[in-house]
Amino acid sequence: MNIIITGASKGIGKAIAEQFAIDGHTILLCSRGEKTLYDTVADLQTRFPESTIKGKVCDMSNKASVLEFADFCLNHGAPDIVVNNAGNFIAGSIHNEADGVIEEMITTNLYSAYHFTRALLPSMIAATKGHIFNICSIASLNAYANGGSYSISKFALLGFSKNLREELKPKGIKVTAVCPGATLSASWDGFDIDPARIMEVNDIAKMIYTAAHLSPMAVVEDIVMRPQLGDL
Numbered sequence: 001m002n003i004i005i006t007g008a009s010k011g012i013g014k015a016i017a018e019q020f021a022i023d024g025h026t027i028l029l030c031s032r033g034e035k036t037l038y039d040t041v042a043d044l045q046t047r048f049p050e051s052t053i054k055g056k057v058c059d060m061s062n063k064a065s066v067l068e069f070a071d072f073c074l075n076h077g078a079p080d081i082v083v084n085n086a087g088n089f090i091a092g093s094i095h096n097e098a099d100g101v102i103e104e105m106i107t108t109n110l111y112s113a114y115h116f117t118r119a120l121l122p123s124m125i126a127a128t129k130g131h132i133f134n135i136c137s138i139a140s141l142n143a144y145a146n147g148g149s150y151s152i153s154k155f156a157l158l159g160f161s162k163n164l165r166e167e168l169k170p171k172g173i174k175v176t177a178v179c180p181g182a183t184l185s186a187s188w189d190g191f192d193i194d195p196a197r198i199m200e201v202n203d204i205a206k207m208i209y210t211a212a213h214l215s216p217m218a219v220v221e222d223i224v225m226r227p228q229l230g231d232l
Helices: 011-021 034-047 063-074 101-127 148-171 201-211
Strands: 002-005 026-031 052-057 081-084 131-135 174-180 222-225
Touching: 002 011, 011 026, 011 034, 011 081, 011 201, 026 034, 026 063, 034 052, 052 063, 063 101, 081 101, 101 148, 131 148, 131 201, 148 174, 174 201, 201 222
Parallel strands: 002 026, 002 081, 026 052, 081 131, 131 174, 174 222
Antiparallel strands: none
């Protein structure tokens, strides 16, 4: 299978790549950071030699860069699985967050998935198959303190997922919105969090892997995951 994961040099994205690499696939990754991306590619290729791991530096907040990565991916054939994982988190409140935060959050967390998916869809529709996973958030489901524009952008990403699901039903393409709670990833860097109070990135990866291996007649529309003790 051809599997594409954005924002894949660490955290949830890398964990998803590891989960699928076990089986031996072509896995295409992107990230903004060149060193971390190619270190990840080399690490995965060494540990999973039966898979083909390739990467391309991409700023998913830049439409031109997004389209270049889409072309890179399409050169390897129609995608079987697309994971729109790239995103950014800026904490704050609507009434006092810095000017420009809403634009940054929408561009990074929504437009990235929108433009990338649109570029890939013609090939997927022609193949009448594929599965798109959009990494949303519990912030897509309920407003919470200090969510600000981040939460707004994640609500929008969930709306994008719902619309995409309806449009692609008759075309043989599955769409799943993934809404994880607090996960031990870069979003929590700098916070003093008890590891027992937060999910592991592998928890998210395992759920996506399982949802991707159902029969063609079944689709998991939404995956909602929270720490056992509840939201932080």
